[in-house]
Amino acid sequence: MKEGTTLDLTDLPPHGLGTASVSWWGTLAFMLIEGTGFALSIVVYLYLMSLAQRWPLDAPPPDLLAGTTLTALLVASLVPNIVLARWARNQDLLKVRIGLIVMSLLGMAPLILRAFEFPAMHIKWDQNAYGSIVWVMLGLHTTHILTDLVETLVLTCLMFSRHGDNARRFGDVSDNTMYWNFVVATWLPMYACLYWVPRL
Amino acid sequence: MTGRDGSDSRDTAFNDAELDRRLASVWSTPPGLWGILSTVDHKIIGRRYITTAFVFLALGGFLSLLMRLQLAQPEARFIGPDRYNQIFTMHGTNMMFLFAVPVMQAMAVYLVPLMVGTRNIAFPRLNAFSYWIYLAGGLLLWLAFVLDAGPDIGWFAYVPLSGPQYAAGKRADIWAQMITFTEVSALAVAVEIVVTVFKQRAPGMSLDRIPLFVWSMLVTSFLVILAMPAIVIASTSLILDRLVETHFFNPAEGGDVLLWQHLFWFFGHPEVYIIFLPAVGMVSSIVATFTRRPVFGYLAMVMAIIATGVLAFGLWVHHMFVAGLPRLGQSFFTASSMAIAVPAGLQIFCWLATMWAGRPIFKTPFLFVIGFVVTFVIGGLTGVMVASVPFDTQVHDTYFVVAHFHYVLIGGAVFPLLGAAYYWFPKLTGRMMSETLGRWVFGLIFAGFNLTFFPMHILGLRGMPRRIYTYQPEMPWSALNMFISLSAIILALGFLLFFVDAIRSARSGAAAPSNPWGASTLEWATSSPPPPYNFARLPVVGSLEPLSDHSDDLPVAAGLRVDRRELLVSSVVEAIPEARESSSGDSIWPLWAALATSATLIWSIFTPWAVVWGSIPVAIALIGWFWPKGVPEDES
Numbered sequence: 001m002k003e004g005t006t007l008d009l010t011d012l013p014p015h016g017l018g019t020a021s022v023s024w025w026g027t028l029a030f031m032l033i034e035g036t037g038f039a040l041s042i043v044v045y046l047y048l049m050s051l052a053q054r055w056p057l058d059a060p061p062p063d064l065l066a067g068t069t070l071t072a073l074l075v076a077s078l079v080p081n082i083v084l085a086r087w088a089r090n091q092d093l094l095k096v097r098i099g100l101i102v103m104s105l106l107g108m109a110p111l112i113l114r115a116f117e118f119p120a121m122h123i124k125w126d127q128n129a130y131g132s133i134v135w136v137m138l139g140l141h142t143t144h145i146l147t148d149l150v151e152t153l154v155l156t157c158l159m160f161s162r163h164g165d166n167a168r169r170f171g172d173v174s175d176n177t178m179y180w181n182f183v184v185a186t187w188l189p190m191y192a193c194l195y196w197v198p199r200l
Numbered sequence: 201m202t203g204r205d206g207s208d209s210r211d212t213a214f215n216d217a218e219l220d221r222r223l224a225s226v227w228s229t230p231p232g233l234w235g236i237l238s239t240v241d242h243k244i245i246g247r248r249y250i251t252t253a254f255v256f257l258a259l260g261g262f263l264s265l266l267m268r269l270q271l272a273q274p275e276a277r278f279i280g281p282d283r284y285n286q287i288f289t290m291h292g293t294n295m296m297f298l299f300a301v302p303v304m305q306a307m308a309v310y311l312v313p314l315m316v317g318t319r320n321i322a323f324p325r326l327n328a329f330s331y332w333i334y335l336a337g338g339l340l341l342w343l344a345f346v347l348d349a350g351p352d353i354g355w356f357a358y359v360p361l362s363g364p365q366y367a368a369g370k371r372a373d374i375w376a377q378m379i380t381f382t383e384v385s386a387l388a389v390a391v392e393i394v395v396t397v398f399k400q401r402a403p404g405m406s407l408d409r410i411p412l413f414v415w416s417m418l419v420t421s422f423l424v425i426l427a428m429p430a431i432v433i434a435s436t437s438l439i440l441d442r443l444v445e446t447h448f449f450n451p452a453e454g455g456d457v458l459l460w461q462h463l464f465w466f467f468g469h470p471e472v473y474i475i476f477l478p479a480v481g482m483v484s485s486i487v488a489t490f491t492r493r494p495v496f497g498y499l500a501m502v503m504a505i506i507a508t509g510v511l512a513f514g515l516w517v518h519h520m521f522v523a524g525l526p527r528l529g530q531s532f533f534t535a536s537s538m539a540i541a542v543p544a545g546l547q548i549f550c551w552l553a554t555m556w557a558g559r560p561i562f563k564t565p566f567l568f569v570i571g572f573v574v575t576f577v578i579g580g581l582t583g584v585m586v587a588s589v590p591f592d593t594q595v596h597d598t599y600f601v602v603a604h605f606h607y608v609l610i611g612g613a614v615f616p617l618l619g620a621a622y623y624w625f626p627k628l629t630g631r632m633m634s635e636t637l638g639r640w641v642f643g644l645i646f647a648g649f650n651l652t653f654f655p656m657h658i659l660g661l662r663g664m665p666r667r668i669y670t671y672q673p674e675m676p677w678s679a680l681n682m683f684i685s686l687s688a689i690i691l692a693l694g695f696l697l698f699f700v701d702a703i704r705s706a707r708s709g710a711a712a713p714s715n716p717w718g719a720s721t722l723e724w725a726t727s728s729p730p731p732p733y734n735f736a737r738l739p740v741v742g743s744l745e746p747l748s749d750h751s752d753d754l755p756v757a758a759g760l761r762v763d764r765r766e767l768l769v770s771s772v773v774e775a776i777p778e779a780r781e782s783s784s785g786d787s788i789w790p791l792w793a794a795l796a797t798s799a800t801l802i803w804s805i806f807t808p809w810a811v812v813w814g815s816i817p818v819a820i821a822l823i824g825w826f827w828p829k830g831v832p833e834d835e836s
Contacts, residue, residue: 007403007740009759009768009777010210015836016769016779022322022395029391029425037429040463044433044448047459057454125446129454132446136437154823163828167836 015167017089018174027175031182034144038186041140042193045133049197057130059123061198066116071191073113074184077106081184085177088170093159096173100156103180107149114142121194134194141190144183151176209763211737219736222762227319227732229786238788240324241732245331246310247628252331253303256338258699260294263287265692272685274673284669285352286371290345292355293375296471297382298338300613301424304478305389307620308417310628312393314723314730315411317402317739319767320783322395323388325790325825330388332794337381340802344374351375354667356468357438359449359460364442373442373805376435380801383428383435390424393417400767401775402722403757404741409775411721411744412488412495415502416481419509420474426513427470434463444808458523465516473512475609477505479616480547483569486616486623487551489719490566491558494745497550504543504550511540521592530589537587544580548573563717564638568619571646575611579604582657597667600660606653618645618698625705626712630729633709637701641694648691655680655687720745725754738768741775764832782833789825796821 018024049055056062084099117138125135155176158164211219229239239245266287270279279287313321321327344350351371353362362372397418401410410418437448438460447453449460480501488495495501517525517533551573560566582604586592595601618641625633664677671677715724725747726735737756739746746754757777760766765783770776800814828834 004753004755005212005737005758006755007757007777008212009738009757009780010212012759012768012777012780014761014766014780014782016781019772020399020769020778022399022769022781025395025399026323026391029394033387033391033425033429036426037433040430040433044437044459044463047462048448048454048456051456052454125440126444127447127453129447129450129456132437132440132448132455136440136446150819154826158828163830163834166828166834168834169828171836 015171017167017171021171021175023171023175024178027179031179035182035186038140038190041133041137042189045137045193046197048129048133052130055130056123056134056198057128059121059127059130062117062122062134062195063120064195066113066120067191067195070110070113070117071187073106073110074187077103077110078181078184080106081177081180085174088173088177091167091170093165096170097156097159097164100152100159100173103177104149104152104156107145107152107180110145111142111149114138114145137190137194141183141187144186148176148180148183151179209761210758211760211762212758214762216736219762220731223733223736224731226762226765229732234788235786237791238328238786240320240328240784240786240790242309242313242321242324242327243628243730243732243734245327246306249306249309249331249334250303250628252335252338253299253306254699254702256294256298257303258695259342260291260299261692261695263291263294265688267291268685268688270669271671271681273682274671274675274678276670279669281669282352285667286345286348286350288667289351289354289375290341293341293351293378295609296355296475297378298334298341300475300609301382301386301471302334303617304417304420304475304613305386305393305424307478307482307617307624308393308420309389311624311723312396312414312417313400314627314726314734315414315721316397316400316405317722317725317735317741318396318400319734319738320765321392322400323392324784325787326388327392328787329790329794330385330392332791333381333388333797334385336794336798337378337385340381340798341374341378344371349374351378356464357435357460358464359438359441359457362438363449364445367442370805373439376439376442377801377805379431379435381798383432384797386424387428390421390428393421394425397421398772399769401770402739402741403768403770403775403777405770405775407773408498409741409744409746411481412484412498412501412505413478413481413721416477416484416505419505420477423470423474423477423509423512427467427474430463431467434460434467437463439805443805458520461520461523462516465519466513468519469516470512472608473508475613477508479572479613480505480508482616482620482623483551483572485719485721486565486569486619487554489623489717490561490563490569491554492561492718493554493558494720495550496553496557497546498744500546501550504546507543508540511536511543515540518587518592521589522596534587534589538584541580541584548577563622564633564635564642565619565623565717567639567642568615568622571642572611572615572619575607575615575646575649579607579611583608595660597665598660599656599664599666602666603653603656603660606649606656610649610653615645618642621698621702623717624723625702626716626728627723628729629706629709630712630727631705631709632712632716633705634701637697641698641701644690644694644697646694648687648689648694651687652684652691655684659684715747720748722746761832764835782835785831785833787825789821793818793821793825 080102087095087099121134123131125131229235229241270276349371351374353372357375360366440446441448447455449455449457484495514536518537622633622638659680662676712728714727740755740757766780767783768777769779769781796817803810
C-alpha cells in the first residue's frame with residue numbers, strides 16, 4: 001500500500017502536560033475505581049444500618065475530636081497542595097521541592113491522628129458488623145493516605161535527584177497533587193457517614 | 201530538558217527501508233529469556249494472554265466432560281460428592297474469571313492499539329504486570345485443585361456456605377484470593393484500554409469514526425471499572441470474616457447473608473455484559489467485512505452498546521428473586537431485566553439489516569456469526585422468561601437456568617470469539633487457518649452445542665436441580681442425561697478440532713497478506729503479523745472505513761522521533777494531535793512487582809500480617825519500576 005504524508009507532527013511538544021498526558025487520564029481512571037470502592041463501603045454501612053434495630057450496634061457514637069481534627073487538617077492541606085500544583089505547572093524546581101516536603105509532612109500528620117480515631121470508635125472489628133464496617137472504612141482510607149504519602153516521599157527524593165528537572169517529573173507531581181485532592185474529597189462523605197450518621 | 205531534536209532523529213529523514221530498520225531497533229523485544237520476561241509489546245502480551253485464556257478454556261471444558269461422564273447415568277460412582285463440588289465450582293470460576301473476561305480483554309490488548317492506529321497500548325508496563333498477575337491467579341486456583349484444596353462453594357461462593365462456620369480449611373480463601381488476582385489484572389487492562397482509546401487514536405479518528413469493536417471495548421472497560429470494585433469489597437469482606445473474625449455476613453452479630461448476594465451480583469450481572477459487549481464488537485467487525493458494507497445504523501449501535509452498559513447495573517436483583525425481597529423491588533427488576541432486551545434486539549436487527557443489504561460471503565467467521573444470532577436469540581428469549589418472577593421461582597436452581605446461561609454465554613460470546621479467532625488469526629500469526637477445517641469446527645460446535653444444551657431446558661422443566669452429583673433411577677431424567685453426555689462428545693470434538701487447526705495453522709498455515717479479507721479498519725493496514733512498532737508512519741483517518749476510502753493510497757503523518765519509542769497523543773473528541781509522547785521500554789520490574797504482589801496475596805490467606813510485611817517488597821518493586829533510568833523515553 002502506498003502512503004502519502006498529509007500531516008506533519010514535527011512541531012508538537014515531545015511530552016504532553018495536563019489533559020494531553022496519558023498518566024493524567026490514568027490517574028483519573030484509578031480514582032474512578034477507588035471512588036467506586038469508597039462509595040460501595042458507604043453503601044454497605046448504610047445497608048447494615050438499615051437492618052439494625054438500633055445504631056450503632058452495642059456502642060456509643062464515635063468521639064468527635066480526633067476525626068474532626070483530622071478532617072480539618074485534611075481540608076487545610078488542600079491549600080498548600082493547590083499551591084504546589086501551581087508551582088509544578090510553572091516547573092519551578094526550588095518551590096516544588098519545598099512544596100513536596102510540606103506535603104510529605106502533611107501526609108504524615110493525618111496518620112498520627114488516625115491512630116486516635118480507631119479507639120474513638122469504641123468498638124473492635126470482631127465485636128459485631130458495625131465494628132467490622134467501621135474498621136474497614138477507616139482502614140480503606142488509611143491505605144490511601146499511606147500510598148499517597150509513599151508516593152510523595154518518592155517524588156520528593158526524585159525531585160532532589162538529577163532526574164528532577166524534567167517536565168515529565170513536574171507532571172508526576174501535578175498528578176500526585178490531584179490524587180491528594182481525591183484522598184481528601186473521598187474522606188468528607190466517609191467522615192459524615194462514620195461520625196454524623198450515628199447521631200441522626 | 202530537551203531531547204536530541206534535530207531532523208536526523210525524525211522519521212522524515214529516512215526512506216522506507218531505513219525507517220523500518222531504525223524503528224525495529226528501538227521497538228523490538230530482544231531475543232532470549234530476558235526478552236520474554238521483560239517485554240512490554242502489546243502484541244506479544246496480547247498473544248500470551250489469548251493463548252493462556254484458551255488453555256484455561258480447554259481445562260474448564262475437560263472438567264465439564266468429567267461432570268457429563270458422572271451424570272450420564274443415575275447413581276454413577278465415578279466422582280464422589282466432594283470432588284464433584286470442587287469440579288463444578290472450578291468449572292464456573294475458571295470459565296468466568298480465567299477464560300471469558302480475560303480472553304475478551306486479551307483480544308482488546310492485541311487489537312485496540314492496532315485499530316486506533318497507535319504503536320503500543322497506554323501503560324505498557326502495567327499491561328505486562330496484569331498478565332503476570334492473571335497467570336499467578338490461574339496457577340493458584342489450579343494448583344489448589346490438584347492438591348484437593350480447590351474451592352467447593354460454587355462460582356458465586358454464597359455465604360454462609362463459604363463463611364467460617366461451614367467452609368473449614370482454605371478452599372474458600374483460595375477462591376476469594378483468586379478473585380483478587382483476576383480483578384487486579386482486569387482493572388489494569390480496563391484502565392489501559394480506556395486511556396488508549398481516549399488519548400492515542402490516530403489523527404482524525406473522531407468519536408464517530410471509532411470502529412465498533414473499539415467502542416464495545418471502551419464501554420466494557422468502564423463496566424469493569426465500575427463493577428469490579430463490588431466483588432473486591434465482597435471477597436475482601438469474606439476473607440476478613442474468615443481470617444480475623446469480622447461479622448459482615450454473620451446475622452448473629454448484625455451482619456447479613458444477603459449483603460453478599462447484593463455485592464456479588466452488583467458485580468456479577470454487569471460481568472455478563474463485560475463478556476457479551478466485546479462479542480458485539482467482534483460480530484460487528486465480522487459482519488461489516490463479510491457483507492462488504494458498513495454495519496447498518498452505526499449511531500444506533502453505539503447508543504445500544506452504551507445503553508446496555510448502563511442498564512447492566514440495574515439488573516442484579518433478578519438473580520435473587522427467590523431470596524425473599526420486597527415485591528416492589530421484584531417488579532422493578534423484572535422491568536429492567538426485560539428492558540435490556542431492547543438494546544440487544546436493536547443490535548440484532550442492525551446486523552440483520554446489514555446482512556440483508558450487503559453481499560454476504562459465507563466464510564468460517566461469518567458462519568459463527570450466524571450461529572451466534574440463532575443461539576443468542578434463543579438464550580435471550582429464555583432470558584425474558586426467567587425475568588418473570590413466577591416463572592423464575594419455578595425453574596430457579598434447575599437445569600433450565602443452566603441451559604439459559606450457556607445459550608447466552610456460549611452462544612452470545614464464545615461463538616463470536618471463535619469467529620473472531622478465525623477472522624483475526626492471520627493478523628495475530630501471519631498465517632491463515634484452514635477454511636475446510638473451519639467449516640467442520642463450526643458444524644460440530646453448533647450441532648454439538650444445541651444437542652447438549654437444548655435438552656437441559658426440558659430437564660429443568662422436569663425439575664432436575666443444578667449442582668447435584670448424581671440422581672436416582674426413578675427420576676425421569678436418565679435418558680435425557682445420557683443423550684446430553686453423548687452430545688457433549690460432539691461439542692468437545694468440535695473444540696478439539698479447533699485447537700488442532702489453530703496449532704497446525706500457526707506452524708504451517710498459508711502465509712497471510714496484510715489484508716486477507718478485504719476489511720476496512722486500521723489493523724489491516726499493516727503487515728500480518730505487524731512489526732513491533734505497528735505502523736512505520738501513523739495513519740491519518742478521514743472516515744469510519746479508512747481502508748475502503750484509500751485502497752491504494754493511505755494518508756499518513758510524519759515527524760515522530762525514531763531514536764526513542766515515540767507515539768502520538770491526540771484529543772479525546774476530535775483526535776487532534778496534541779503531543780508526541782514516549783512509550784515505556786521493556787522492563788523486568790513489572791514481573792518483580794507481580795511476584796511480590798502474588799506472594800503477599802497468597803501469604804495473606806494464612807495471616808493478616810502478610811499484608812504489612814508483603815507491602816515492603818511490593819513498594820520496592822514499584823519504586824524500581826517507576827524510577828527514571830536516564831533513557832531517551834524519559835526526555836521531555
